[in-house]
Structures are given as structure tokens and as C-alpha cells.
Amino acid sequence: MCGIQSRYIRRGQPDAGFALFESESLKWPGFVEFDDVNGKVLTYSAQDSIYKVFDLKNYTMLYSISDKNVQEIKISPGIMLLIFTKVGGHVPLKILSIEDGTVLKSFSHLLHRNKKVDFIEQFNEKLLVKQENENLQILDVRNSELTEVSKNEFMTPSAFIFLYENQLFLTFRNRTVAVWNFRGELVTSFEDHLLWHPDCNTNNIYITSDQDLIISYCKADSDDPLSEGNGSINISNILTGKCLAKIRASNGFPVEKQCSCCDVECGCRSKVQSSSSRIRSTVAEALEDITALFYDEERNEIYTGNRYGLVHVWSN
Incomplete structure (x- = not known):
């Protein structure tokens, strides 16, 4: 596994990262979970049924839990x-x-x-x-x-996200999102936030640090003539359920694209020469098959990655 900072992604230098957890066997059903709330990393090695907790600052192992039950x-x-x-x-x-x-x-x-x-x-x-x-x-x-x-x-639901600041939690079920409190009451239903993935891939969902906005890869509007085969990026208010903004194919402006495929025909409708090459693509192309989404709150930029190995940067 490799750690990499966003500035290297912007430069098209995916090899500038550093190796993480080289001593751990994290093959499925093993996993690694990054917990930025506590500043910890949890790993699980299915090979020997051991959980380990690392410090997120320097990746030092703190302790392990070995219990097959x-x-x-x-x-x-x-x-x-x-x-x-x-x-x-x-x-x-x-x-x-x-x-x-x-x-x-x-x-x-x-x-x-x-x-x-x-x-x-x-x-x-x-x-x-x-x-x-x-x-x-x-x-x-x-x-x-x-x-x-x-x-x-x-x-x-198929997944949860807990909102620690607001003492609420999000549930995801059949492409829909809802907000609940711990008295078991429904707080919010969203007016325009139908998720792209029916099984709720939370890699395509970002909650802001103030826990007031949710940014997700969603189903595009049926009346969007360019929406076939791709989705939209929707930004909604968590407490009201209102859709505040969306990036969709009919916006039409070009976005910067970086590819890590390196010297192969990657299916992105153009020949990629190297990992550092930059080419232009339409919004419709960039909104196709998104598999990961992240919002940089300091730079006000959205990063998306797709199944072709491309990273797109959406900047205001």
C-alpha cells in the first residue's frame, strides 16, 4: 500500500508516495481503515486473525488485538x-x-x-x-x-455514516440517504440526492468537516440530454435535505485529467503517453464510472477517480 500527498497527484507523480504497512498481510477479507477522527489506522490480517492499531501521524504500531472470536x-x-x-x-x-x-x-x-x-x-x-x-x-x-x-x-440500511458534531447519523438504502437522531426520529430526507451505486459505495461520498454538507456521485437528471452512461456530483445540505449545487454533463466545460495507466490504451478515448501526461476531457467523460470522490476543503477542489485509473480535479 502507498501513501501519497495531493500535490503529487496534481503534478502527475503517483510514484512520489511512500510504502505503508509492508509487514502486514491485508489481502481480502483483511482490510485497512483510516480513522481521521481519532488519528488512528486499523488493520486486519485475516491470515492470522490479528487486528493492529497504528498512529496516523507516523504509522507507528500502538497495539494489537488477537482473538479469533x-x-x-x-x-x-x-x-x-x-x-x-x-x-x-x-x-x-x-x-x-x-x-x-x-x-x-x-x-x-x-x-x-x-x-x-x-x-x-x-x-x-x-x-x-x-x-x-x-x-x-x-x-x-x-x-x-x-x-x-x-x-x-x-x-x-446498507451503510452508516455517524455525524459526531451533530449527534446524528446517516443511513444509506436503495440509493437514498436519510438523517436520524438517537431518539430514533427521522430528521432529514433528501430532495435530490439519488446515489449512483445501489449498494452505497461510500468511497463516492464526502461529508464536510462541519458536517453540514454531503457531496456524492449521484444519478444524473433524466432530462439531461448528456446524462446517459454517467452521473452527476451533487452537493446537498445535510440538515435541510436541499440540493445546493451539482456538476453534471450539460455544464459542458473541460476539466483537467491525469492518468496513471502509463503507456496503454486505457479506454478513456485517448492514448495516454505517461503517468505525468495531461489531456483535456469533457465533463460527460469525467463523470463516467467514478469510483472515488474527495473534497479538499482548504483548496475548495473536488477530486474524483474512475475505473480507468484517471484522476480529475474540479476547481471553482
């Missing part, structure tokens, strides 16, 4: 939730300090014995538990206070 780890500000293999009618859980791995609390949550667990999520002191065809349970782990939300109102 750990099914999943959820990260919140300051803490980690360890979810263990289900035992009979309950699931064992541990809350650890993110800084040094100290166990802060061990407890179990009762489950319906014969029902599949859809998800268990941790948000600060709140534990969200949903089983198949059952109500959503929101448990306060400090005082064991339990709130339930009807299964007809809250259907199992």
Missing part, C-alpha cells in the same frame, strides 16, 4: 467496540480505549435466538442493534436505557 470492530471517538461471536441468545461486547486498547467495559446484549443480526453499531455511548424483521434497538450503555424504533419505520 472477534467478529467485527467499530470505531467511535476515543473508543472501539469489539463484537464477539454470538453465544446462544446474546452477543458478548467490549468497549476499549482507542489510545492503548485498555478494556473500559465488558457486557452482553440479549438477542432473539433464531434471528439473524443485521448490524451492531456503536456511537459514543449509544449501541444500535438490528435483527432480521425486528425493531431497531438503541441502547445507552451507561444506564441501559433502551429505545425501540418500529421495523416499518427503520429498515436495515
Whole structure:
């Protein structure tokens, strides 16, 4: 794995990065997760069932967790939730300090014995538990206070994003986005934010640091004559659901494109000479098959990457 700064991407120098986690076996189902809230990196080696926590500043390993009964780890500000293999009618859980791995609390949550667990999520002191065809349970782990939300109102999402500043959380289901609070109430539905990927690829979603805007790769308007085969980049207000702006094919202006394919016919409708070459493309071409999206809040620029290995920079 390679770390690279955005200035090298802009210069067309993808080889200017540096190697990360060379000692780790991160092949699927192993993974690496960057946690900028806590300044940590979590890796998992499926080969030996070991989780490791690194410092995001210098990539120094801080501690490891070796327990084959750990099914999943959820990260919140300051803490980690360890979810263990289900035992009979309950699931064992541990809350650890993110800084040094100290166990802060061990407890179990009762489950319906014969029902599949859809998800268990941790948000600060709140534990969200949903089983198949059952109500959503929101448990306060400090005082064991339990709130339930009807299964007809809250259907199992494909992904979550927690908004720590606003004490809210986003859910993604069937290309739609919704905002909830921890009383189980729906706060926001979005008027024009239909996601491109039906399974919610969160690589194509960016939440601003103030947690007031969501920027996503979305389905383009059906009335856009240039929208066939590509999407749009939509910017919406999280608290109101209003669409504030969008980049779509009919905007028509050219954008700068950089390619890392290097001396191959890459399918981007032009021959790429090297990793540092720059060519011009239409907005429609740049909006095709986007696989990653990032917003640089300091420079007010959106970076997108697509399946052809191209990086586009959208600048105001």
C-alpha cells in the first residue's frame, strides 16, 4: 500500500508516495481503515486473525488485538467496540480505549435466538442493534436505557455514516440517504440526492468537516440530454435535505485529467503517453464510472477517480 500527498497527484507523480504497512498481510477479507477522527489506522490480517492499531501521524504500531472470536470492530471517538461471536441468545461486547486498547467495559446484549443480526453499531455511548424483521434497538450503555424504533419505520440500511458534531447519523438504502437522531426520529430526507451505486459505495461520498454538507456521485437528471452512461456530483445540505449545487454533463466545460495507466490504451478515448501526461476531457467523460470522490476543503477542489485509473480535479 502507498501513501501519497495531493500535490503529487496534481503534478502527475503517483510514484512520489511512500510504502505503508509492508509487514502486514491485508489481502481480502483483511482490510485497512483510516480513522481521521481519532488519528488512528486499523488493520486486519485475516491470515492470522490479528487486528493492529497504528498512529496516523507516523504509522507507528500502538497495539494489537488477537482473538479469533472477534467478529467485527467499530470505531467511535476515543473508543472501539469489539463484537464477539454470538453465544446462544446474546452477543458478548467490549468497549476499549482507542489510545492503548485498555478494556473500559465488558457486557452482553440479549438477542432473539433464531434471528439473524443485521448490524451492531456503536456511537459514543449509544449501541444500535438490528435483527432480521425486528425493531431497531438503541441502547445507552451507561444506564441501559433502551429505545425501540418500529421495523416499518427503520429498515436495515446498507451503510452508516455517524455525524459526531451533530449527534446524528446517516443511513444509506436503495440509493437514498436519510438523517436520524438517537431518539430514533427521522430528521432529514433528501430532495435530490439519488446515489449512483445501489449498494452505497461510500468511497463516492464526502461529508464536510462541519458536517453540514454531503457531496456524492449521484444519478444524473433524466432530462439531461448528456446524462446517459454517467452521473452527476451533487452537493446537498445535510440538515435541510436541499440540493445546493451539482456538476453534471450539460455544464459542458473541460476539466483537467491525469492518468496513471502509463503507456496503454486505457479506454478513456485517448492514448495516454505517461503517468505525468495531461489531456483535456469533457465533463460527460469525467463523470463516467467514478469510483472515488474527495473534497479538499482548504483548496475548495473536488477530486474524483474512475475505473480507468484517471484522476480529475474540479476547481471553482
